Amino acid sequence: MKFCIKSESGGRMRIHAVQKRMTYEQADILEYTLQKFGGVASVKVYDRTCDAVIYYTCSRNCMIEFLRGFSYAGVDVPDTVVANSGRAMNAEYQEQLVGKIMYHYARKWLLPAPLRACYTIASSLKFIAEGIKCLWNRKIEVPVLDATAIGVSIVRGDFDTAGSVMFLLGIGELLEEWTHKKSVGNLARSMSLNIGKVWLANSGTEVLADADTIQQGDRIVIHMGNVIPFDSVVVSGDGMVNQASLTGEAVPVHRKEGDSVYAGTVLEEGELTVRVTTVGRGSRYEKVVAMIEESEKLKSGLEGKAEHLADRLVPWTLGGTALTWLLTRNVTKALSVLMVDFSCALKMAMPISVLYAIHEAGTHDLTVKGGKYLEAVADADTIVFDKTGTLTKAKPTVVDVVPFIDETPDNLLRLAACLEEHFPHSMAKAVINAAQAKGLEHEEMHTKVEYVVAHGISSSVDGKKVVIGSYHFVFEDEQCVVPEGKEELFAKLPEEYSHLYMAIENKLAAVICIQDPVRREAADVIAALHKAGFSHIVMMTGDSERTARAIAAKVGVDEYYAEVLPEDKAKFVEERRKAGHKVIMIGDGINDSPALSAADAGIAISDGAEIAREIADITVSGDDLAQIVTLRNISSALMKRIHWNYKKIVGINSALIGLGVLGVIQPATSALLHNTSTILISLNSMKKLLDD
Template structure:
């Protein structure tokens, strides 16, 4: 099988997507066509031996759409978007003026006077001339045995022309064209979030050749190439710094505004920006394989993971057109009014049902991605907003997953700083995690560490060395000796005893320290979830200490299979489960949960693959923030659907009894689209992923 992405211009609604999908899947050799309306793409899976690609392009063209030259290049700059917004304002004013003239013309009899003065053939020609693009779409759809929203409106125009009301038909066509623009604008506005991401993708790289440096397109870079990055430039690849030092703005990946330092040996990511220095980087991942490339790809693919609301809305929009046709027929049979029948055909807005959900979901997904939160689809936004159970991994999630020195107790006259200095100097050559914790504690206090001599590591017991002419030992009680009078009853903590010249000098206490902001985040999450529980493989005593600290229930000594069983037990009880983990050892449980959230997963393939929501930086504030985003997005979707349903009920009712003239019906046709755009734009204007 072969899989290709094609960019398709002209898709503005779910009906367009169904047309493209149906046309492609009729091509021999095509197995599946996944249309991504909001990305403006279609992903086609086909038999490689069949080579159906020319036929696929022809099928798209016959359906009335255009295959673009590139599926990856953004189509609009910021200036173009600003111009589009201004154009929308101008057209809104034009629409208001046309509507005012139409209402006054209809009420004052101006239309009837024009129809008497202007020959009917001339009016028909003007109507068909202005409406040619719309009528062409209808004709293409009809030839392909499909009914689209414009089909019913075109029938209404034909009916108005047949009764001699060519001015009414012309006004309807004007509003059909304006409605097309509104629908297109609504879809493009929703695509802005994705387009902003794509604009950040590096397109060029400066690589080293034998003859010197050369500027090439990113597609020409291969793993192993050495890339040069100057101050202020975007890093074009994922790779390792070989030479140089710079401050890196990683906000494109993590959403974090605070820069980080990069020096030889450090990993750097594509689409991040180097400041204050030059870098030589060995390329390891390029283009779509980079962390940023995968983020963009996941956001584009998110549309495929539709929630139940979107699936229902897509299905309903397909059934709605036959319902409207039946309503129009009933209107004519019961009332006998051609103009009322035309109004019914014109006023119905089926595309709004299909746009109500994806416009809001893409706004939330795209805005969240810019903040360092990758949401893989509306399905998970919907599930997160409705979830009632939160399961949390301990090590690496609630805690840092590495020991930290929490307390320094000195005895026999030595100061705490001196005790820590000697212990850290002794541990300089140690590879044990506790030794690294001691060194970090000394660095945090800015202590100068003398070099150790005669270093000796005793596995399972401790280390010994000569420091400043004294013999220092750091280890457990059996290696160094216990401290009389010092309590060792500290559940969840590990003592490191320190002796100087065989005399006990003090104790360093180490523990897996909690992450910053955990307690405030959990307090906020309690407002949303009924059940919060820790799942950990740690010992019972250690888990109990952490659980009591945060006020959570817990299950301890769990293997990965046990965590999956715990998730399933909650799901079997009818609960919607969210699992938060570090994305590595918790991958199976993250995948099993209704929503799996991986923390601090920048550059971690396992996390990006297994989780449904990926937090690209270690910040617990993002967890309640993404829950809030989901809740807001689902609220916007519901209000979009209610707005659309209420409009269609009232408009169809008024049109069917003759209260709504066709001209006004045409003008009102785009109201739901504008309402959806305005309502969903709240998710674009406000930062979706900031902690409260």
């Protein structure tokens, strides 16, 4: 593939692909490939000009070498990248917008007046029919207002005014539809599945396989806490499936042999073996789009108020028109009131503001599942952090394996990894990564694995019961003991590390010491959140009092709770809400799911447990906690924009009504200024909320 550099400056390069025409598919492939390259910070590909603007962090030579080696055929791109990119849709709407504008002015300038009048009358029938239909349903809403304004103008013979009103209404509808579909598409893409590995059932064993290799009819095993990657039918097992990502209902449903399960839902309890019926990931995207468009989740409280206020204002506008005519007996002045309504701007600007805020959040790697959650983040005064994987690093590391039986540390680590790899949690990942780093491969040595939420794992190896988990689980729930003569070794375990305990046949076999350092940015983020208006910041953890106290002191939270269970976190959130507080919960594990559901807005760390991401209302990248501050700033800026839009809409339209009643402006001018201001306010709502 051949490129030429059109312009460049420090860290920025504009390149041109030497080809006659770039298809949408080729543009998507090029953009996807560049985004995946580690040395690129951001990229934008322009298919019309065959150009790409690249912001890179690697060396210039490295960037050039990468481009030299690029070819469309040599890239393995997921089907959904091209199928659901939105590039073709954007081009379609751009063409519609340009075509509508050109057609309107060509008709206005080239058609004779009689033909123009006939066309305007024919076009008005749609609007008048919608108004009559609305009245027939005993409603006085925006269609009635539009039909009246257009109808009165035609009756008066003012075809230019009627045509201008319909043109501006058409432009507004097109912009609103385009913005809505674009924002919904961006949100759906970010919510679509990104599952790399699944457990394939193969001759009575489970084999970790690439999701892309799974075929229709294959059997895969779904463990508790994992996302179901494909539409499937249950062939064995029993479990409770959370379908909130598709239906909006957070109450899990019971699934057993013969029942259907769907891609993107989450197994909350139990274990299922399923037969795959649909492999394509596109089905998940389509379902998410449908869910977003139909769900009331998308609407914030202020959006709902705007829509209700808009419809309630229509009778007042009609009444004001009638009153103006009665007082002045001047049809022109009365029509000036009719041409201006508050409802159009309210209904258009508010949803666009929210959808663009969701889109902007997406550019910061923040996935927001609905406008009301941005409103909740803006209003919240309490924020609750889980500790492990949230305030501490998302990738804790194993620093030591202390044996308590006659077995090597490596063999004990191999056994621990064999058990832990079935369940997603940052501590489990630490054990798995440590085993992989030492090349400790293993066959499946155990029988069925049982996961006890927030406690640990229980299984059987060579007929012996093996448990691994917290101190509470191993020593209190399972009644395990320290082997004789090992009490001193147990007492001298290093306190600076978190401990994972493994016991065989009720005797402690090993303690895995895990370093779980505080994120470097954690203290600064907590300080910034205080500054952003959070009055109460809490840390909750299942870890020991000693560890929790040390972490809390380092990061500067207002309050902390140690050795808590999942129900304790959820209970705390519910009690704060009952006391009148708006609460945000941030977590990454299965044990955080109840609290995430209970909060006004639940925020999950993207590289945490799949069930946490699916249940949460917002997902943030695991790279930098500062994104939570960015989320708060976007939410607050959105609320300011919405309130400011209210003021502008009321102020501009009130002024236009006043000028019309006084006879300063004509109805056509009034309609033009009203619709133009509505479009300008809506376009302004598409501007970035945060400065770079």
